[in-house]
Amino acid sequence: MSDMNRPGSAVGESDHIRTGLSKEQLKQAYIDNLFYLLGRFLEVATPHDSYMAAAYTVRDRMLDRWIKTARTYKASQARTVCYLSAEFLLGPHLAKNLINLGIMEVSREAGAELGLDFEAILEQEEEPGLGNGGLGRLAACYLDSLATLQIPAIGYGIRYEFGIFDQLIEDGWQVEKSDVWLRDGNPWELPRPKLRFPVRFGGHTETFQDDGRVRVRWIPDLVVEGRAYDTPILGYGVSNANLLRLWSAHAPESFDFQAFNTGDYYGAVHAKVEAETISKVLYPNDEPQAGKELRLKQQYFFASCSLQDMIRLQLGAAGTLEGFHEKFVVQLNDTHPAIAVAELMRLLIDEHRMDWEPAWEITRRTFAFTNHTLLPEALETWTVALFGRLLPRLLEIVYEINRRFLDKVRMHFLGDEARIARMSLIDEGHGRRIRMAHLATVGSFAINGVAEMHSELVKSTILKDFHDLWPERFHNVTNGVTPRRFIIVSNPRLARLLTECCGDDGWVRDMDRLRSLEPLADDVGFHEDWRRMKTAAKRDLADWLRRRVGVNVDPETLFDVQVKRIHEYKRQHLNVLHIITLYERLKAEPNRDVAPRTFVFGGKAAPGYLMAKLIIKLINSVAEVINQDPQVNDRLRVVFMPDFNVKNAQHLYPAADLSEQISMAGKEASGTGNMKFAMNGALTIGTLDGANVEIREEVGDENFFLFGHTAEQLQRLQAEGYRPWEICNDRFELRSALDLIASGLFSHGDKELFRPLVENLLYQDPFMVLADYELYLDRQTEVSHAWRDPKHWNRMSILNVARMGKFSSDRSIRDYCERIWRVRPVPAEL
Ligand code: 475
Numbered sequence: 001m002s003d004m005n006r007p008g009s010a011v012g013e014s015d016h017i018r019t020g021l022s023k024e025q026l027k028q029a030y031i032d033n034l035f036y037l038l039g040r041f042l043e044v045a046t047p048h049d050s051y052m053a054a055a056y057t058v059r060d061r062m063l064d065r066w067i068k069t070a071r072t073y074k075a076s077q078a079r080t081v082c083y084l085s086a087e088f089l090l091g092p093h094l095a096k097n098l099i100n101l102g103i104m105e106v107s108r109e110a111g112a113e114l115g116l117d118f119e120a121i122l123e124q125e126e127e128p129g130l131g132n133g134g135l136g137r138l139a140a141c142y143l144d145s146l147a148t149l150q151i152p153a154i155g156y157g158i159r160y161e162f163g164i165f166d167q168l169i170e171d172g173w174q175v176e177k178s179d180v181w182l183r184d185g186n187p188w189e190l191p192r193p194k195l196r197f198p199v200r201f202g203g204h205t206e207t208f209q210d211d212g213r214v215r216v217r218w219i220p221d222l223v224v225e226g227r228a229y230d231t232p233i234l235g236y237g238v239s240n241a242n243l244l245r246l247w248s249a250h251a252p253e254s255f256d257f258q259a260f261n262t263g264d265y266y267g268a269v270h271a272k273v274e275a276e277t278i279s280k281v282l283y284p285n286d287e288p289q290a291g292k293e294l295r296l297k298q299q300y301f302f303a304s305c306s307l308q309d310m311i312r313l314q315l316g317a318a319g320t321l322e323g324f325h326e327k328f329v330v331q332l333n334d335t336h337p338a339i340a341v342a343e344l345m346r347l348l349i350d351e352h353r354m355d356w357e358p359a360w361e362i363t364r365r366t367f368a369f370t371n372h373t374l375l376p377e378a379l380e381t382w383t384v385a386l387f388g389r390l391l392p393r394l395l396e397i398v399y400e401i402n403r404r405f406l407d408k409v410r411m412h413f414l415g416d417e418a419r420i421a422r423m424s425l426i427d428e429g430h431g432r433r434i435r436m437a438h439l440a441t442v443g444s445f446a447i448n449g450v451a452e453m454h455s456e457l458v459k460s461t462i463l464k465d466f467h468d469l470w471p472e473r474f475h476n477v478t479n480g481v482t483p484r485r486f487i488i489v490s491n492p493r494l495a496r497l498l499t500e501c502c503g504d505d506g507w508v509r510d511m512d513r514l515r516s517l518e519p520l521a522d523d524v525g526f527h528e529d530w531r532r533m534k535t536a537a538k539r540d541l542a543d544w545l546r547r548r549v550g551v552n553v554d555p556e557t558l559f560d561v562q563v564k565r566i567h568e569y570k571r572q573h574l575n576v577l578h579i580i581t582l583y584e585r586l587k588a589e590p591n592r593d594v595a596p597r598t599f600v601f602g603g604k605a606a607p608g609y610l611m612a613k614l615i616i617k618l619i620n621s622v623a624e625v626i627n628q629d630p631q632v633n634d635r636l637r638v639v640f641m642p643d644f645n646v647k648n649a650q651h652l653y654p655a656a657d658l659s660e661q662i663s664m665a666g667k668e669a670s671g672t673g674n675m676k677f678a679m680n681g682a683l684t685i686g687t688l689d690g691a692n693v694e695i696r697e698e699v700g701d702e703n704f705f706l707f708g709h710t711a712e713q714l715q716r717l718q719a720e721g722y723r724p725w726e727i728c729n730d731r732f733e734l735r736s737a738l739d740l741i742a743s744g745l746f747s748h749g750d751k752e753l754f755r756p757l758v759e760n761l762l763y764q765d766p767f768m769v770l771a772d773y774e775l776y777l778d779r780q781t782e783v784s785h786a787w788r789d790p791k792h793w794n795r796m797s798i799l800n801v802a803r804m805g806k807f808s809s810d811r812s813i814r815d816y817c818e819r820i821w822r823v824r825p826v827p828a829e830l
Contacts, residue, residue, distance in 0.1 A: 089139070139155065145480075157302060190231075202221040314328070329366065331816070369444040569767045626638050658783060725763060
């Protein structure tokens with residue numbers, strides 16, 4: 001890709017040492033930063049010094065764009081999207097920023113001339129793991145697209161000192177190690193020590209008279225200060241750089257000298273520790289919520305800081321809060337920031353002395369809410385007792401929102417008391433709990449799911465009563481992923497090939513242009529290019545796995561990959577049952593002709609989720625037996641890649657042949673890994689679930705391996721009384737695979753180890769693994785047949801890439817902009 005013909009490239013640009021983009025300027029700037037910021041020189045610089053100097057060199061070039069963008073936005077008074085998310089799983093910055101600045105190649109050359117190992121420098125970066133999985137990574141893709149589409153936007157979240165844990169595998173088990181990502185400094189962020197806001201906790205409220213009105217004062221027993229840390233987010237091929245503002249919790253500077261003076265030194269220090277604990281660590285549970293007090297503190301902390309910041313901006317620009325909802329639209333990334341609905345009311349009423357009605361008018365026109373999961377255990381609720389103790393004023397406001405809301409419901413559905421109880425913000429049935437999804441829904445002008453199927457299920461299940469009341473507020477916005485990270489950074493060979501075929505790199509901003517590849521799906525010469533690209537990527541992955549995991553895999557085999565959080569509903573164990581069945585078939589019939597496969601797994605289990613941890617142990621145990629069995633290990637290999645994260649994942653997408661998307665139908669809201677693999681040319685074996693449905697629609701049924709019962713069929717099965725053990729009696733191979741696990745073959749004779757897993761499948765099987773087993777195996781047999789015909793396989797692979805345009809996060813963000821946010825691009829000029 002030529003860096004020279006792009007906007008924001010070196011042509012005609014500044015020749016300043018901190019902004020210039022020529023090779024000579026980059027070299028000079030790098031040496032300068034090494035010297036002046038790190039106090040080092042070329043000959044003694046460690047790889048980490050080199051990384052830091054490179055990062056500062058790139059950051060300088062972003063700051064220029066960032067400041068100009070801020071000026072442009074300010075002057076235009078443009079409507080701004082505020083994306084509130086408890087997680088942003090950004091991945092390493094350096095490579096992404098080099099790509100978006102259009103200086104990857106020239107930087108590589110500059111590095112070579114300075115005698116630097118460019119790849120080693122990129123490898124130095126510790127990724128900011130400020131998220132668990134899909135939801136956090138989606139937020140990062142959306143920031144990239146917002147900047148690329150030149151939409152004024154701010155991402156607001158928490159600057160966790162410890163992100164998602166690092167996963168080690170010891171004796172086949174997951175071991176968690178804390179993630180000290182800030183240990184060596186973070187060159188991408190700018191601390192804003194003067195940008196700080198107080199956040200209150202605990203205490204009590206009092207009423208008082210003010211100008212003839214009754215107002216409320218909240219006397220807290222703890223005040224925490226949120227300090228801003230800003231990270232610039234640069235768009236691709238444009239000069240716009242948006243802002244990611246993360247809050248860090250501190251004790252206010254004057255932290256309790258009173259306690260200190262009265263001799264309570266311990267108490268004074270304790271208050272400081274308590275404050276700083278709030279942004280200490282990311283909760284590592286992806287779906288189920290734990291109901292922990294600290295988690296609610298985190299949510300309120302960042303929601304409050306973010307809203308206070310918006311109010312500051314609004315008052316600075318307009319001097320009044322009246323048009324707040326016209327200046328800002330606030331997207332709630334799931335219910336984690338939903339407390340913002342009540343907090344905005346508090347700020348408007350208590351701090352800015354507004355009356356309830358105008359304040360509510362502003363509030364309900366400000367927020368929009370995205371739901372990401374239907375799993376009942378993931379729906380957030382807080383006990384009234386905890387909520388009231390921690391946030392007494394917010395509880396009063398939630399009650400008042402609820403009272404007024406239920407009055408409306410009563411008028412709309414006269415006498416339907418059951419419905420009123422179902423819709424209430426307070427669940428009276430389970431020890432009085434606040435339902436955060438209801439608070440988010442009542443406080444939002446738009447509510448959306450993340451794939452068509454999921455959005456339909458939101459309307460017909462968890463929010464059905466709300467859909468009956470306000471059908472016009474419900475939308476679907478199908479998720480997408482950024483091709484900058486997931487094609488250009490991850491798979492540069494594919495990116496080059498696509499640019500060659502399209503004639504230029506316009507596909508990067510308009511992925512629908514990849515449709516022009518379709519005619520090449522039958523071109524013999526192009527097939528050769530495709531095969532070469534794939535083989536090279538598979539060799540790279542094999543090398544990487546040898547070095548990092550210590551396993552040998554054969555790049556000629558079919559690479560069959562399942563990477564995502566470990567969860568029963570995602571059914572990694574269904575994949576394992578397929579592997580065991582193949583193993584048994586080969587053992588029974590050693591000369592059987594099977595397509596050789598390498599199975600790759602990766603993913604973290606929530607530390608307290610025992611069944612998920614046992615699934616990891618099972619994968620590693622099966623791997624140990626199979627990989628050491630000379631009768632089969634030329635045709636079957638199993639690898640568990642430790643510490644799956646954005647950085648490690650980048651090695652997988654280009655090399656995968658088959659992408660496993662095998663969740664129980666109706667459970668995966670969307671999935672985004674499915675998109676990352678398909679746009680890199682892997683074929684999908686998948687259920688009718690989440691975005692799989694739409695991916696199959698786009699790429700064509702003939703280029704997708706569909707299997708499994710539909711959500712409705714599974715529901716019916718369950719309603720009729722699902723008896724998994726009976727399925728087992730009829731399916732010899734299934735029974736045999738489960739027996740083999742139970743026999744201790746994979747656990748050095750220990751028959752107890754996997755018993756909980758086997759018995760769970762036999763007697764409960766809540767995610768209906770056994771019901772789909774046979775359909776899955778049949779489809780896998782077809783996969784193996786298809787693999788035997790490389791021409792046909794490549795054709796399908798090419799057509800997958802050509803038809804994935806819909807799943808660029810640029811399309812998702814355009815949908816949000818047009819249908820929900822009503823915001824327009826504001827191009828920044830250098
Ligand atoms: C869905 N995370 C995917 C993805 O829309 C979907 C929940 C509670 C606390 C912390 N993290 C979570 C999620 O709920 C989550 O990641 N959901 C996922 O969101 C993006 O593609 O299907 O499971």
